[in-house]
Amino acid sequence: MSQKLTNIKIRLDENLDEIVERHVPNYSSYRILRKSIDARKRHELREVYSLEVFEQNEQASNPDFSLEKAKTQPPQKPIIIGSGPAGLFAALRFVERGVPCVLLERGKECAQRMLKINRYWRYGELDPDNNVCYGEGGAGLYSDGKLITRIKSEFIPYVLDRLIQFGAPEEIRYLSNPHVGSDRIRRVIPKLREFLKEKGCEIHFETKVEKILAKNNKIIGCESKDGRSFHSEDIILATGHSANDMFYHLEDIGVFMEQKPFAVGLRIEHPQTKINKIQYRDFHDHPKLGSANYKLTWNSPDKSTGVYSFCMCPGGLILSSGTETNGVVSNGMSNYRRNSPFANAAIVVSVDPGKNSSDKFSGLKWRENLEQKAFQKVQKNSGSKELPAQRVTDFLRQKVGQVDKGSCPSGASAVDFNQLLPKEICENLKEALSSFDKKMPGFVDNDVQLFGVESRTSCPVRITRDKESLESLSHSGLYPTGEGAGYAGGITSAAVDGIKVAEKIIEKYL
């Protein structure tokens, strides 16, 4: 019988095999179930493991995620709009359950999409269909590929297993902070696409859906920008949190939506060595430890506002990741090795600008306005492709000073964020920064820079769905899915949501 060993703490110079031998003499093999780093004590940094250890004549067997074929087919192939993690995993679930489907994506295949992204960073030429948020793979494709999620779902191990099958590193199964890296995610997606095509998913790239077609509030299909019609009684709408045009169209046809709170702020960039020193102290340059990360939160004394770090990218790059020609947005990513000399993270404040408004798009418009103001500041400095930036110490002093490009491929343009972000947001950010500096001394320093604006951490709108059927509250057959619908906040949760919705459609026809 295999044995579970939990909370095994080892020093960096210790050998795990020897430790296991001490616990289970003559073991034959072991499987790592969980691995994390405990860096709380200055002189005693430890690796922490949970293991399943096998005795002689026993072997670790891989978990079985094979799926049963659906017993009944939908009358028409379900249509999925958007090939981000939600759309791709909905399609994967369908084909693995033997249900052919159609996937419509406004952008190009990922290799061609990359060329367009590079032109944006280099020359400021934004392609509205192929950018850091749009194109094959969705926002997830260009992202850091951190798979950590706060949701609990039986589908998470399946998501990780399939990512590994298509080329993600095996270690994502057990690391407490699983990470694929932009470079590797970009290799996973084409393999997933070929698998989908082979198993019965019809994929149409460069097909921007402009109209959802409904009769008496029942979905009958959709129409693309170039006038092609696609017919189905089931549409999974997985267009992400940036698809403002889709939100406005849904409003025109009477789809029920609500506004919701979201978060905005700035992205902070430190030299990675500084973060390593703060977090790993005596062990900051130990070869076994990669680039260190952090997670920080602050609450206003009356608990009405929260400020927190989000999407922390150790050894990463800061990206200009807007989708509109007249606005700028910051975000972050890192490659598998996390080996850039910089660490970045969003520092965001929870906001609810539409709280007292009857216009459900007031949050969306507020976000658009902020991104446009940020772009105008860059233009005022004679820039076009740069991200607005400011030293953190200058931000605290309300002064425009010199800025560096840092890791940002588009460059940086000096602004005073106090003039750009609402006063209340700046005050909360400043309080939070000084609290973070107490928790991590050196967090606020002259070599630390802010970039902006970090406005797309989550969606200001929810396309509300029925809790049981997962269909839109107003339109049967319409399945709002993933981050754009307000039901996910990252790669893993979006993928899980796609699977949940695909399963719901299969179940409907049983």
Ligand SMILES: Cc1cc2nc3c(=O)[nH]c(=O)nc-3n(C[C@H](O)[C@H](O)[C@H](O)COP(=O)(O)OP(=O)(O)OC[C@H]3O[C@@H](n4cnc5c(N)ncnc54)[C@H](O)[C@@H]3O)c2cc1C
């Ligand atoms: C730079 C960056 C880094 C990130 N890093 C991480 C990270 O490390 N970890 C993490 O968990 N999350 C990260 N995220 C967030 C994560 O990528 C999203 O949460 C996730 O991709 C949401 O998945 P989704 O499928 O719901 O939507 P999206 O990924 O946004 O996909 C939507 C898709 O729909 C397509 N589309 C939009 N409109 C239409 C239309 N009208 N017709 C046809 N197609 C359309 C788009 O082209 C796109 O492919 C990052 C995001 C960015 C931008």
